[in-house]
Amino acid sequence: MEKKGIEEKRAIDTNVIYCGDCKDILKKLPEESIDLIYLDPPFFSQKHYGAIWDIGKKDNPIKTQFSDKEWNKLKKVIKPDILKMYEHIEERWKGGKGKGIHVYIAYMRERLEQCWRVLKSTGSIYLHCDWHAGHYLKQMMDDVFDYENFRNEIVWHYKKWSTGWKQFQRNHDTIFFYSKTNSKKRTFNISYMKRAQSTLKRFGEAKIISSFDIKSGERLPAKISEENSKGVLMDDVWEIGRVPPIKQRNPTEKPEALIDRIINASSNKGDIILDPFCAGGTTLISAQKNQRRFIGIDISRTACYLAKKELKGNVKVYGSETINEIQKINPHEVANLIIVERWNGIINPKKSGDMGIDGWVEFRTIPVQVKRWEHKVGRPEIDKFKTAIERDHKTKGIIIAKDFSKDCYAEVARIKNENKIDINLVKFEDIFESHNRSQYHYHGRPIINHPAFMIL
Ligand SMILES: C[S@@+](CC[C@H](N)C(=O)[O-])C[C@H]1O[C@@H](n2cnc3c(N)ncnc32)[C@H](O)[C@@H]1O
Secondary structure, eight states, X not given: OOOTTSOOOEXXXXXXXXXXXXXXXXXXXXTTOEEEEEEOOOOTTOTTGGGTTSOOOSSXXXXXXOOXXXXXXXXXXXXXXXXXXXXXXXXXXXXXXXXXXXXXHHHHHHHHHHHHHHEEEEEEEEEEEOTTTHHHHHHHHHHHHOGGGEEEEEEEEOOOOOOOOSSOOOOEEEXXXXXXXXXXXXXXXXXXXXXXXXHHHHHOSSEEEEEEOTTTOOEEEEEEEEEEOOOEEOOSEEEOOOOOGXXXXXXXXXXXXXXXXXXXXXXXXXXXXXXTTOTTTHHHHHHHHTTOEEEEEESOHXXXXXXXXXXXXXXXXXXXXXXXXHTTSOHHHHHHIIIIIITOOEEOTTOTTSTTOOEEETXXXXXXXXXXXXXXXXXXXXXXXXXXXXXXXXXXXXXEESEEOHHHHHHHHHHHHHHOOEEEEEEHHHHSBSSOOOOEEETTXXXXXXXXXXXX
């Protein structure tokens, strides 16, 4: 047995994505286990974020932000249960003029305190935000990570279509960079950028110009040395183009070049990168490309599976999949989970209302309909689904629900006999585990539902 008191080395499962609220998932990660955290949380304005992955058009299935005008329009057509969820978020963030921001900061603080706990003493965190809440977040970060450990306010400057407002264009985001400690051992790899035109004119390109003592940081008169120059030290204003809308997997997607720069500066090959709001996986993709390990978290199942699709190798997605937990997930996410992840099928981009078909399995040959959790299916719904199957020119179909009335089974038999259409009735309990799986424990506390976290 290893002696206690010696630094414990913890192995955690990496190259994984957890589906859930990052507050809960982060609590389950061991302390001081992560080398670098990048997070790009929903901003204060994105009040309807919780379900962004849920509605949209066929050609642009993911929409994240809605103006008040758009939102009022959307409210009229949105499914009632999703609307209820949005309104709950909206209510929480309203709180009167200026007050909602404090709810948001409190929400973020809970999560950032966990980020601080899981970060190694050599590690760093980059918090991506903008004018909406940036100044409040900086104050809170100074408290959680300590003012001493603040390293940079990085300005990510980009160009976008002008809006014609009576003010200057808002063309930058802010990224707050903190190290966990002020230690000299903290990871930071120097990078360079091109020399300014005036410097090039005066000194040329090739040789290093030293203007300070690298050891003491003391300023010295500018001197051209014999060594070839790599450029000047990278500064904190980054000019990087946004992902063009046509290429975006979600409208808040950040450019890989931006994440690459962060990952290369504040981690080394093999290090563990965490993104607690990973969305479609930009950070994870960059981590994988730069030979780092990664852990992604997103509250949206759809986002988690989109991210998985973009990554190479066998990336596992862990999430709430017991029968108890499935009840809390919104219906569209449940349909995605069953049709796409479990059965390797495809989801219907037209969503509900389209003949009641939520997706297809077996190479688009079998339509699937997933009912809301609490719904017990009756005979008329079987008949409607039969019509949907016929219109889709198929001969088979599957309905998934909590329960079916007795006459459903008789109706299914009749349809098979008379119409040669084979409808399968599947209960949620046939797909998901009915009990909480056994939990692993870490220092007496239950941890995530799989052997991901173990002490070496
Ligand atoms: C601004 S997006 C991140 C975009 C990402 N950086 C990219 O490049 O695509 C924020 C993400 O946070 C997720 N999210 C919102 N609340 C969350 C929570 N409490 N825990 C985990 N993820 C959450 C949303 O589903 C969304 O995918």
